Amino acid sequence: MEKGLLFVVSAPAGCGKDTILAEFFKKTDAAGYAVSATTRAPREGEINGVHYHFLTREDFSEKIKLGEVLEYTEYCGNYYGTLKKSVDELVLSGKDAVLKIEVEGAMNIKKMFPEACLVFILPPSLEVLEKRLRGRGTETEEKIRERTLQAKNELEFAKNYDYLVVNDDLDEAVEDLLAIFRAEKLRKERCAGLLEQIRGEK
């Protein structure tokens, strides 16, 4: 079986990663979201097994011990990790796996799988990001400052990614992500046997 593509998408909070990916999935059946595990509590509307596998710290630690977690990190006091099972299920169903993970996890994935494709979504500027965070109206001033600072730190990792997408205009950002995905699928390394097939040798 041909190996699936690991498509890693990261972005600081407030960059519109979830919205962009939701639109991305509407436009392609070739990729699926590899559902991560987390120890954080579900937010309103989040469904266990769809948005995350919500686990206790004990269950999460057990999964690490059993080698069921591909990568994990502690972020804002909670564990987040990519489950091997989530990726395998997608690959078995013939889909490529999209990993929506933070920067350290992305760097670990790249170390383990150098052929993985890493995309970083950027805000047009830090000022715009701060405005967007403030616009949500859900965060305290202190939290906004904390998140802006965190975003600044996360931006430092962007240079290690393969592609950068600026979310200035949502439709354009979605098109950019689709274009990257399509181009990655056409890499000669991922088209094993294609030439032989065309030549009738297979």
Ligand code: 5GP
């Ligand atoms: P949130 O709590 O907002 O859903 O996620 C917080 C951060 O954790 C986001 O940057 C998200 O992409 C990241 N994250 C979610 N799942 C994983 C995972 O499996 N591994 C890593 N390393 N980060 C994750």
